[in-house]
Amino acid sequence: MNHLFDIILPTYNNREELHACLLGLESQSIHDMRLLICVDGSMDGTMEFLDEYCSHTSMNIIVLQHPDGKNHGRNATRNLALPHVNARFVICLDSDAIPDPDFLEQHLCILEQGDCISAGDLTYVNAHKNHWAAYLHTRGKKRYPNMALIPFQYITTGNLGMPATFFIQLQGQDSAMRGYGGGDTEFAYRLHIAFNPNVYHAQLAIARSFMQKSINDALDQMEEFGSGNLRYIRAKHPEFTQLFNMNLVLGKGLQSRLIRVLLHPFLGSITEFLVKISPIGISIRLLPHAIMSRMLKGYQRIA
Template sequence: MFLFDIIIPTYNNYEELKNCLVAFEHQTIKNFRVFVCIDGSTDETLSFLQDYTYKASYSIRILQHADCQNHGRNATRNLSLPYVESEFLIFCDSDCVPRKDFLQQHHSILKQNNTVSIGEIIYQNANTNLWAAYLHTRGKRKYKNGQEIPFTYITTGNLGLPTRFFTSIGGQDATMKSYGGGDTEFAYRLHKKFSCNPIYNASAISDSVMGKTIPFALDQMESFGQQNFVYIRKKHPEFTSIYKAHLLTKSSLKARLFQCGLHPFLGIISETLCSILPISFATFFVGHAVGSRILKGYKKSTL
């Protein structure tokens, strides 16, 4: 049996996928298998994989949706559910390039009991891409390497966990096709069932290049507020801490003051500052712009 099964979802980015897969050739731990889960790609992904699987030094299995259409990352990762059987599971985004000790560093955490290893994605263009710079300041980055962190900071771009965690809760919620919240919903169900200990593993590194612009990322956050945020609130009404739902959706005095602070006009000011300030200063305003857009999307859903 393999020590690791690695799940890599991909959609129309075979050049990035190629770099990701080649990097796994150089891992210090060799006992692993890769599942490449194709989400309806229409580029050269499939032909590349059909050729590469014969050349790779490790086992690769190609999985696709029955209709070969796009179903979103959650459903795409779930393609692996019938087949994973290793002791541990790794989620790795296809635009990430794992460093040679990537699996070894995850294993150093996972061999402890009941743990989840939350790895690090380092964006090589964080000095020129504001969204990348913002991501480098938030979530798990507020904690020290090796520290236990809140489950809400679990993300699947670089994540290690016992395989039984994934299979016993039925994987990710495949009905969430649009952007945002899929990882948080998955993390909440993990937390409820296993009360696992999420560890920030800053030594399990994959490198990437961020392609999103701030306008594109904020449009995605607004879409999240209108769709998946509402869905998660209905599915898990007791999960009030998700994106400050207790303040975004209520009408108490505290909630109203919070919502006033995220008024669209103030959000536009933050977005404008993001577009004109140097990145080192602009990062301070991205979070406010994100919150404003989530609230804007949520308000649309209530009309």
């Protein structure tokens, strides 16, 4: 074990954002780290950029890519790091996020407590303008104070710290999941089942990003998730009954039938229209209905 942190950075066609992320990692208050940059078939000059960058940086960097050089999805790409991980801790970080200078220091404060998970904060700098970013700022671990214990369902790999043994023993994420969504949820569930670790909100381990996704983009992705990876997770983990309350939504009782009526695509389309024309404060309150309507639409599309 040669270093404190192995930082896994999957990247796909975001060379400029990756560069900004690397500059943020150069500025860390803790330098005992190695970067495992996992390239997912990028066609924007990422490999050429990394060749030049690695030639002059003092950081310890390994650049990895798929043998065929093609795109295989975020999960399979992150798993390229598996044979190389030998640090005490693993940090998963999105390559379009810029970590604050004390990012690793804040994660370490939690991880040194034992076999636990440090769920860092992903802050969108344009959340005051982008409706989807504003919505995400109200969800999951964002509702909990710093150092609070949070449910495992709020684990996301955009900013996450864990003992390296967890990542290795689970063999990373499920590389069979190639479409949008659910990769973090499935990984979090396996973490919970295998280790049942305490999961802490590392609110001060901040990485900052710019949300480029529109409401239309986000809802299209939720429909894709419903038709693909949601079905996959339910088939792989049928005992995971709390997954988006789908057992209730798809049930045969009166309550389930009423829920499906309320989530009908026609009503969902009305909500979507209101989401797009409303101020952010109202939009984020309407979005849960639009999201569930799209997820159910996708799920039922191939039923």
